[in-house]
Amino acid sequence: MNSIDKDLLAQVADLHSVPQGSYNIRKNGESVGRASDSDIEIVSKKDKQGIDIYVRKNVKNKSVHLPVIVTQSGFEDLVYNDFYIESGADVVIVAGCGIHNSGDKTSTHNGIHTFHLAKNAKIKYVEKHLGLGNGTGGKVLNPVTKIIMKEGSVCEMETVQLGGVTYSNRKTNAKLGKGAKLVIKEKILTTDKQEAKTEFKVELLGDGSSVEVVSRSVAKGESKQKFVSKIVGDAECFGHVECDGIVLDKAQVVSVPEIEAKNVDASLVHEAAIGKIAGEQLVKLMSLGLTKEEAEAKIIKGYLN
Amino acid sequence: MFQLKNVDYVVTDEKTGAKKEILKNLNLSFDKGKITVVTGHNGSGKSTLIKLLMGIEKPTNGQILFDDKDITDLAVNEMANLGISIAFQQPVRFKGLTVKDLLDIANERSTNISDACDFLSLVGLCAREYLDRELDNTLSGGEIKRIELALALAKGGEVFLFDEPEAGIDLWSFDDLIGIFKKLKDKTIIIVSHQKKILEIADKVLLMSNQGYQMGERDEILGNMSPSKCARLEVRDE
Numbered sequence A: 001m002n003s004i005d006k007d008l009l010a011q012v013a014d015l016h017s018v019p020q021g022s023y024n025i026r027k028n029g030e031s032v033g034r035a036s037d038s039d040i041e042i043v044s045k046k047d048k049q050g051i052d053i054y055v056r057k058n059v060k061n062k063s064v065h066l067p068v069i070v071t072q073s074g075f076e077d078l079v080y081n082d083f084y085i086e087s088g089a090d091v092v093i094v095a096g097c098g099i100h101n102s103g104d105k106t107s108t109h110n111g112i113h114t115f116h117l118a119k120n121a122k123i124k125y126v127e128k129h130l131g132l133g134n135g136t137g138g139k140v141l142n143p144v145t146k147i148i149m150k151e152g153s154v155c156e157m158e159t160v161q162l163g164g165v166t167y168s169n170r171k172t173n174a175k176l177g178k179g180a181k182l183v184i185k186e187k188i189l190t191t192d193k194q195e196a197k198t199e200f201k202v203e204l205l206g207d208g209s210s211v212e213v214v215s216r217s218v219a220k221g222e223s224k225q226k227f228v229s230k231i232v233g234d235a236e237c238f239g240h241v242e243c244d245g246i247v248l249d250k251a252q253v254v255s256v257p258e259i260e261a262k263n264v265d266a267s268l269v270h271e272a273a274i275g276k277i278a279g280e281q282l283v284k285l286m287s288l289g290l291t292k293e294e295a296e297a298k299i300i301k302g303y304l305n
Numbered sequence B: 001m002f003q004l005k006n007v008d009y010v011v012t013d014e015k016t017g018a019k020k021e022i023l024k025n026l027n028l029s030f031d032k033g034k035i036t037v038v039t040g041h042n043g044s045g046k047s048t049l050i051k052l053l054m055g056i057e058k059p060t061n062g063q064i065l066f067d068d069k070d071i072t073d074l075a076v077n078e079m080a081n082l083g084i085s086i087a088f089q090q091p092v093r094f095k096g097l098t099v100k101d102l103l104d105i106a107n108e109r110s111t112n113i114s115d116a117c118d119f120l121s122l123v124g125l126c127a128r129e130y131l132d133r134e135l136d137n138t139l140s141g142g143e144i145k146r147i148e149l150a151l152a153l154a155k156g157g158e159v160f161l162f163d164e165p166e167a168g169i170d171l172w173s174f175d176d177l178i179g180i181f182k183k184l185k186d187k188t189i190i191i192v193s194h195q196k197k198i199l200e201i202a203d204k205v206l207l208m209s210n211q212g213y214q215m216g217e218r219d220e221i222l223g224n225m226s227p228s229k230c231a232r233l234e235v236r237d238e
């Protein structure tokens, strides 16, 4: 593992040494490190690229790290990861992908993740995306996440994309059973001519299920972002989507909300606010001594903290 | 000494091009070690004056001087670095920045090395409860006003501009607020207020109206005002 690999791993998965517990490190399409135990078992797929991850019944306070790095310019990676979280388990899953491209060909990672959460299973899923390297080739990430949630299960998903990714198209689909709870927090920063698209579709199918989506984005330069969310309430349920965007320079942000209630007891809310940094915020920080540029940076940093 | 010389402030409506004169020919000076209370009807230009003094709005005519130096064209942060501090009438909210973040920014630029927490207790807030709170709309109007005051104090300086500091602060005793102003007695203090208790600590009063302004010693300005005029000014006694 060279210094570029180490840097990518540190940034996308907070890994500074060999992680505790189970892990799988994928580099340019191959597994370059793995640990698996009886609590969290990792098994390679036989029919296609990818792994199956089994988190056994009632396993608690454990974590699994599954970082992916792509350092070969022009490489196109496609991987299927399936997670089976058995009942009563409560674990942290850290995934994420870093692309380092110093060449002129487009490097791509397509990660297809499916989560099966059994009754009362609980996960926190953290996914960071990053592009590094000053080649002219694209750094493209297209993550697909499917979440199937049984009764009483809880999923907290945090996705972060803070720069360097030239194009991303993120699709997240979830189906929630009775009393299931899904929280999605998304943070995206795009600059230059980057493009980022995110699409959420959440179906609330069981009584007492709930979803909360909080998306905060900053678009700079000539970058473009599109946020599409669809929440379907087909039970006595609660859904809340909050999409906040700061637009600077010549950037563009589009938010397309859709909420569909198929049940009189479904309560669904969508809030979207997109605009430039409020002048009063800049003035307040300048009155505390910051220059306009410093004030802008502070506001953005806090916003995406 | 903080001075305005022949200051006009005129705004132009972008659509109609119509001009509106908000402040006309202001000649004022604010002395070090004195509290000036600015009072007058809603819309008489008090907040506009405060914003001119902070460099947020620029006079369409005239000059602003600080210790005889022309500072009319300085940016807000340059004014801040000269030692001018402000607590706004309507504090702005921030998503993602905490009370501590803002106190750190304020404190960093000041010579005041006292702990950020002290400033919160000065305004009657318990630091432990508030430091990590985001300055977003989960804070009540009264809370955000107190934090705004704490920020101005944490930043410190030579000139303090307080725009209706008492608004929304009802639970907290007025005497504590007055205490804060008295503590700053060697500074230049300019407070916009209608409160009788605040007017009582004024050395000078600036009375603003749409017709013009009057500035002088407190008793000179308020002493000979008829009760009905006081009432019209909404001088509140609570």
Ligand SMILES: Nc1ncnc2c1ncn2[C@@H]1O[C@H](COP(=O)(O)OP(=O)(O)O)[C@@H](O)[C@H]1O
Binding pocket: B011, B020, B022, B040, B041, B042, B043, B044, B045, B046, B047, B048, B049
């Ligand atoms: N940029 C502006 N454009 C138009 N009108 C303004 C502008 N700024 C202030 N005003 C007007 O100037 C008057 C004075 O406002 P302000 O200084 O806020 O009054 P006060 O603080 O005394 O209540 C008000 O009538 C207000 O509507």
Ligand SMILES: [Mg+2]
Binding pocket: B046, B047, B048, B089, B163
């Ligand atoms: Mg005002």
